Amino acid sequence: MTKILVIDDEANIRLLYKEELQDEGYEVALAANAEEALKAIETAEPDLITLDIKMPGMNGIELLRKLKEDKKDIPVIICSAYGAYKQDFQVWASEAYVVKSADLQELKTTIKEVLDAS
Amino acid sequence: MIQETALGLEILRDVARISNSTLNLDEILAQTLDIVKNKLHIDACSIYLIETENEQPRLKLKASSGMPEGAASNIYLKPGKGVTGWVAQNKKTLALSDALQDPRFVYFPEIEEERFQSMLSVPMLYQDECIGVINVHTLAIRFFSPPEIAVLETLSGQITGCIRNALEFQRSQLLLKEQTLLYDISLAVQGTMKMDHQLWILLTGITLGGAGGFNRALLFLTDDQSKVLQGYMGLGPDSPEAAGYIWSELRHKKGDILHWILTESDRNEYQQSAFNSLAQSLTIPLKPGTHVLAETALLKRPFLIDHPQEHSLVPREFAKLLGSDSFAVVPLVPHQETLGVLLVDNRYNNAPITDNDMALLTRLTTHIGWVIENSRLFNKLLKSNQELLSTKEQLIQSEKLAAMGELAAEVAHEIKNPMVSIGGFTRRLRDQLSHLCQDPNLANLLDSPIQYSGIIINEVERMERLLNNILQLSQAEQLELEDVNINELILEVIKSFQVGIQERTIELKLHLPREKEVLPIDRSKIKQVMINILSNAMESMPRGGLLQISSLPYVYINDREMLALCFEDSGGGISQKTFENIFHPFFTTKATGTGLGLSISRKIVESHGGALELKNNPNQGVTVYLYLPLQNPANYNKN
Numbered sequence: 017m018t019k020i021l022v023i024d025d026e027a028n029i030r031l032l033y034k035e036e037l038q039d040e041g042y043e044v045a046l047a048a049n050a051e052e053a054l055k056a057i058e059t060a061e062p063d064l065i066t067l068d069i070k071m072p073g074m075n076g077i078e079l080l081r082k083l084k085e086d087k088k089d090i091p092v093i094i095c096s097a098y099g100a101y102k103q104d105f106q107v108w109a110s111e112a113y114v115v116k117s118a119d120l121q122e123l124k125t126t127i128k129e130v131l132d133a134s
Numbered sequence: 135m136i137q138e139t140a141l142g143l144e145i146l147r148d149v150a151r152i153s154n155s156t157l158n159l160d161e162i163l164a165q166t167l168d169i170v171k172n173k174l175h176i177d178a179c180s181i182y183l184i185e186t187e188n189e190q191p192r193l194k195l196k197a198s199s200g201m202p203e204g205a206a207s208n209i210y211l212k213p214g215k216g217v218t219g220w221v222a223q224n225k226k227t228l229a230l231s232d233a234l235q236d237p238r239f240v241y242f243p244e245i246e247e248e249r250f251q252s253m254l255s256v257p258m259l260y261q262d263e264c265i266g267v268i269n270v271h272t273l274a275i276r277f278f279s280p281p282e283i284a285v286l287e288t289l290s291g292q293i294t295g296c297i298r299n300a301l302e303f304q305r306s307q308l309l310l311k312e313q314t315l316l317y318d319i320s321l322a323v324q325g326t327m328k329m330d331h332q333l334w335i336l337l338t339g340i341t342l343g344g345a346g347g348f349n350r351a352l353l354f355l356t357d358d359q360s361k362v363l364q365g366y367m368g369l370g371p372d373s374p375e376a377a378g379y380i381w382s383e384l385r386h387k388k389g390d391i392l393h394w395i396l397t398e399s400d401r402n403e404y405q406q407s408a409f410n411s412l413a414q415s416l417t418i419p420l421k422p423g424t425h426v427l428a429e430t431a432l433l434k435r436p437f438l439i440d441h442p443q444e445h446s447l448v449p450r451e452f453a454k455l456l457g458s459d460s461f462a463v464v465p466l467v468p469h470q471e472t473l474g475v476l477l478v479d480n481r482y483n484n485a486p487i488t489d490n491d492m493a494l495l496t497r498l499t500t501h502i503g504w505v506i507e508n509s510r511l512f513n514k515l516l517k518s519n520q521e522l523l524s525t526k527e528q529l530i531q532s533e534k535l536a537a538m539g540e541l542a543a544e545v546a547h548e549i550k551n552p553m554v555s556i557g558g559f560t561r562r563l564r565d566q567l568s569h570l571c572q573d574p575n576l577a578n579l580l581d582s583p584i585q586y587s588g589i590i591i592n593e594v595e596r597m598e599r600l601l602n603n604i605l606q607l608s609q610a611e612q613l614e615l616e617d618v619n620i621n622e623l624i625l626e627v628i629k630s631f632q633v634g635i636q637e638r639t640i641e642l643k644l645h646l647p648r649e650k651e652v653l654p655i656d657r658s659k660i661k662q663v664m665i666n667i668l669s670n671a672m673e674s675m676p677r678g679g680l681l682q683i684s685s686l687p688y689v690y691i692n693d694r695e696m697l698a699l700c701f702e703d704s705g706g707g708i709s710q711k712t713f714e715n716i717f718h719p720f721f722t723t724k725a726t727g728t729g730l731g732l733s734i735s736r737k738i739v740e741s742h743g744g745a746l747e748l749k750n751n752p753n754q755g756v757t758v759y760l761y762l763p764l765q766n767p768a769n770y771n772k773n
Binding site: 026028029032035036070097115116117118119120 | 546547550551552553554555556557558559560561562591594595598602
């Protein structure tokens with residue numbers, strides 16, 4: 017089963033994403049910060065990561081860079097509350113960028129596209 | 135002998151009386167003539183004074199007695215010429231019993247000198263300088279005795295002092311008048327900062343009469359770019375009749391120029407005068423050797439032109455236009471640069487332009503030069519001040535936006551996450567409730583909960599839209615430029631308003647660019663701008679009206695050629711307060727609206743290098759001007 021790691025500091029967002037993505041038939045692992053995420057990547061070996069940017073401690077962009085530097089070959093979808101980071105060239109390293117919305121349709125479609133492409 | 139001494143004393147007493155009674159030159163001369171005629175028992179008497187106003191000094195007959203009336207007006211002698219000229223040059227008395235036979239004698243028919251047999255001519259010496267000559271004439275031959283000669287020489291010596299005093303007084307009167315004029319003019323000039331008004335005051339001063347008053351004055355300003363002198367202002371009567379009227383009016387006002395100028399309300403009248411129109415129609419190329427005006431400007435020196443019709447530096451046409459016998463031109467050179475030239479003439483009274491006039495004119499033109507210089511500096515200052523102000527305003531606007539952006543990003547992030555949770559879980563709630571509804575026992579019970587969760591979902595969507603608007607505002611616009619046919623885009627936008635236009639019976643008038651206009655723009659963003667403009671216009675006309683979309687001639691903004699589109703509604707315009715705030719983020723008059731529409735629109739247009747302007751016509755409608763560059767700036771990076 018395809019496994020997705022959801023990295024977000026907001027517990028409710030993690031819960032929402034988990035339930036919605038499980039309904040879509042994915043297995044979902046959760047991490048509340050970069051540290052947890054790095055552990056989860058080792059243990060859960062996800063096929064795809066959704067990554068929030070604004071988090072306490074190491075933020076999403078720094079984590080993204082670390083993952084790419086470590087040559088972790090896992091596709092990453094940035095999931096941010098706002099689109100301004102699209103201008104930041106560092107996020108171009110990610111596979112996709114989705115602005116958070118209560119309507120998760122865009123996220124689900126993007127996940128499908130990214131998985132199909134990889 | 136005693137008799138002659140008594141006569142001498144008598145004459146001295148009379149002269150002393152003159153010198154104590156008057157400073158008026160004409161009176162002094164007339165009374166002197168009386169004394170000479172009565173005491174010396176001669177038939178005629180004349181007084182010549184040396185005039186030094188012009189370069190060549192000359193003797194002018196100033197007063198006479200026993201000669202034809204009015205003879206004194208036009209008799210001039212060069213020193214050395216004629217008996218009188220000889221006396222003036224040699225500073226020696228000459229007694230001629232048979233004057234007609236003397237080789238030095240010059241015959242003037244106007245004063246019928248040939249009637250007189252003998253003459254005695256005495257120089258008027260002041261500190262060894264000759265200022266004039268007194269002549270006495272007799273019809274019969276007469277031998278003047280040494281005592282008689284001595285008496286006339288004494289009288290001449292005494293009267294010389296009186297005349298000197300009178301001349302000095304006249305000169306200082308003139309100077310005082312000039313100074314008063316200059317003072318009044320400079321006071322009046324200081325009363326205003328408008329160049330045209332200041333120049334008007336100065337030219338009025340020049341043509342006002344009084345000291346050095348000319349009939350007309352014509353001001354030319356240098357145009358450095360096209361290298362021409364451009365007629366700028368002309369002041370003076372249009373006809374001899376008008377001149378007569380103005381001067382008789384002026385006689386009442388003279389002496390209080392300042393008051394008159396300051397209370398003069400009809401100063402714009404000169405603008406309609408034919409002479410001013412003539413002035414403004416004149417353009418003279420600044421080429422050397424072609425025109426006296428160009429020469430004046432180039433050589434930076436004044437010219438006094440007599441008989442302009444025959445002057446090599448005055449084109450016939452120009453001489454004909456002016457129609458005066460002589461005119462003077464002085465350059466306006468406050469520093470090194472020639473700002474222009476001033477031409478004056480006495481077209482109507484034909485008074486000669488004297489050296490004195492030229493001196494005063496030079497002083498006045500210094501003032502004119504300063505005025506123009508000051509005004510140019512002032513305008514420069516005003517312009518840069520305005521630029522500064524608008525830059526400051528723009529800065530405030532962009533600072534506001536930047537601050538807004540930061541705040542918005544912060545707020546958005548904080549709000550967006552809970553919003554996503556609320557909205558997301560409500561969706562899940564609704565989906566699960568809908569699922570439960572399949573059980574007919576529960577369907578009735580769940581109607582309202584499903585409806586309520588729908589409301590929450592909708593409201594969350596609305597809030598998300600608002601947040602996205604804010605975020606769009608705070609992030610730099612990234613343009614995706616492509617060549618877009620602007621006509622097609624306008625028609626496309628109109629199409630989306632078709633229903634509203636028909637429902638509200640709005641009359642639509644289109645004056646679109648005739649040719650295919652293809653612009654490098656971000657299609658979706660400019661479309662958003664147009665939709666914004668049109669929806670504002672539609673909302674201002676709920677009960678119908680006229681909507682006009684026109685293409686205007688190209689304009690240049692910041693050196694770039696722009697397509698100009700104009701959207702005009704008849705919705706009655708907006709209030710001043712609304713107008714002032716219309717581009718402020720979050721300002722809105724609508725019940726449902728974020729107030730971000732025009733603010734974002736302007737940002738989009740400006741990121742294209744264009745401009746969005748609004749004109750409010752109270753009680754009529756609002757006109758929106760949309761300017762978009764026809765071409766990409768060369769350095770514009772598409773990415």
